[in-house]
Amino acid sequence: MRAAVVREYGPPEVLRIEELPDPVAGPGQVLVDVHAAAVNYPDVLIIANRYQIPVKLPFTPGSEIAGVVSATGPGVSGLAPGMRVAGSMFVGAFAQRIALPPASLSPVPDGIDLRGAAAFGVVYATAHHALRSPGRLRAGETLLVLGAGGGIGLAAVDLGRALGARVIAAASSAEKLAAARERGAEACIDYTRENLKDRLKELTGGRGVDVVIDPVGGPYSEPALRACGWRARFVVVGFAAGEIPRIPLNLLLLKGAELHSLNIGPFMQAEPQEAARNRAELLELWRAGKISPHVSSVYPLARAVEALRELAERRAIGKVVIDLRA
Numbered sequence: 001m002r003a004a005v006v007r008e009y010g011p012p013e014v015l016r017i018e019e020l021p022d023p024v025a026g027p028g029q030v031l032v033d034v035h036a037a038a039v040n041y042p043d044v045l046i047i048a049n050r051y052q053i054p055v056k057l058p059f060t061p062g063s064e065i066a067g068v069v070s071a072t073g074p075g076v077s078g079l080a081p082g083m084r085v086a087g088s089m090f091v092g093a094f095a096q097r098i099a100l101p102p103a104s105l106s107p108v109p110d111g112i113d114l115r116g117a118a119a120f121g122v123v124y125a126t127a128h129h130a131l132r133s134p135g136r137l138r139a140g141e142t143l144l145v146l147g148a149g150g151g152i153g154l155a156a157v158d159l160g161r162a163l164g165a166r167v168i169a170a171a172s173s174a175e176k177l178a179a180a181r182e183r184g185a186e187a188c189i190d191y192t193r194e195n196l197k198d199r200l201k202e203l204t205g206g207r208g209v210d211v212v213i214d215p216v217g218g219p220y221s222e223p224a225l226r227a228c229g230w231r232a233r234f235v236v237v238g239f240a241a242g243e244i245p246r247i248p249l250n251l252l253l254l255k256g257a258e259l260h261s262l263n264i265g266p267f268m269q270a271e272p273q274e275a276a277r278n279r280a281e282l283l284e285l286w287r288a289g290k291i292s293p294h295v296s297s298v299y300p301l302a303r304a305v306e307a308l309r310e311l312a313e314r315r316a317i318g319k320v321v322i323d324l325r326a
Contacts, residue, residue: 002324003095004304007058009049012308015061017301023099025073030102032085034067036118037093039304039320040151041240044312046091055091062093062322066108066117076102084108086117088125090265094304096324109287119151119293119319120286126264127155128282130213130235131163133267133274134260139164141210144200144224147240148185149176152215154294154318158183162290165211168203170196170220172314179294179317191220200227208255213237221245228257236261240314294318300326 005018025031043061045051066086069079079085079102087105092098108117131137143160147153148169160167161184169180170189177188189199200209200223208229214221218241225234225247234257239245252259268275285291296317299307301324310316 001096002301003060004062004301005058005060006047009047009057012044012047012305012312014047015305015308017304020060020095023097025071025076025099027074028076028101029073029099030069030076030079030085030105031071031073031097031099032065032067032087032105033070034065034093034096034098034324035114036066036298037062037322037324038064038118038122038151039307039311039316039322040064040122041238041311044308047308053090060092060095062095063090064088064118064121065093065098066114067324069105070097073099078102079105079107084114084117086114086121088121094301094322094324096301106283112286115295115298115321115323116293119295119321122264123151123155123319124159124282124286124291124293125279126237126262127152127159127213129264129267129275129278130237130262131156131159131211132278132281133271134235134258134262135211135213135233137163137165137211140166142166142168142204142207142229144168144170144209144212144227145180145185146170146191146212146214146220146224147216148180148188149173149317150215150240150314151316151319152237153213154179154183155291156213157185158291158294159285160184162285168200168209170224176317179296183294195223196220197223197227200224204229208232211235216241217245218243219245222247222251225251225257225259228255230256232257234259295321297321298323 169185217239
């Protein structure tokens with residue numbers, strides 16, 4: 001099979017496409033013929049050895065796939081050859097075949113294409129957990145999404161609308177804000193051109209926002225916090241801007257606000273019941289057609305470096321997908 005392989009740490013250009021032996025379905029494993037794999041910003045960090053969890057060389061990057069089950073190993077039930085599935089893992093997605101435990105896979109509902117299914121899992125699960133658990137978003141509240149044109153940001157806009165919130169999207173270009181508006185954002189702010197805090201105060205009549213989802217960090221976190229209302233919830237998801245902000249904690253004290261963070265993997269392990277509730281709600285929204293991922297770019301495996309570069313340079317709108325069958 002063909003797979004992307006990293007044999008030295010560095011920029012996306014260190015990636016090589018190689019022929020590797022086909023994996024087999026061992027005990028308690030499911031073999032999936034991968035049709036599509038989504039690209040996420042952490043993939044860029046992992047390849048550069050800048051992620052908080054290092055990966056030993058060599059490895060195949062990528063954390064979410066969609067495809068068709070081709071075989072099951074001993075002890076597997078509930079999944080069978082021919083079933084369409086989507087799944088997530090830490091690394092290994094940028095390959096034509098992968099063996100995974102059944103718990104890592106979910107059936108793909110009818111009517112959902114596999115490219116969209118690959119683009120759904122990580123960003124929508126992260127955004128939904130952020131909104132429902134630490135964010136505790138309620139219908140009628142005002143939600144601010146920073147980085148609203150990115151994968152997690154656009155998913156948060158889509159979900160915020162579906163959950164009945166008034167969504168304000170903030171991003172760095174007109175194109176990204178247009179995508180957020182299409183997903184249901186009621187108001188948009190270009191924080192490279194407008195004063196984020198002042199504009200938020202204006203849009204909320206001085207009351208401030210109720211929930212902030214921040215996958216960006218950098219210079220935008222503090223003005224967003226300053227524009228929060230009383231007892232707001234500020235959820236840190238990541239630092240795509242490349243800078244970890246230093247927040248004056250007195251702002252939380254003055255507003256009675258809460259500062260939370262969300263790391264999706266540890267959350268699902270530490271809070272299995274709440275994670276199961278969130279997952280059931282998310283899948284129901286998906287099946288009902290109330291939410292759908294936005295795939296802006298599709299690349300063949302041979303151009304995986306270009307796909308990663310689009311994420312690294314923050315040019316992506318929504319999700320970037322690699323087609324493993326092209």
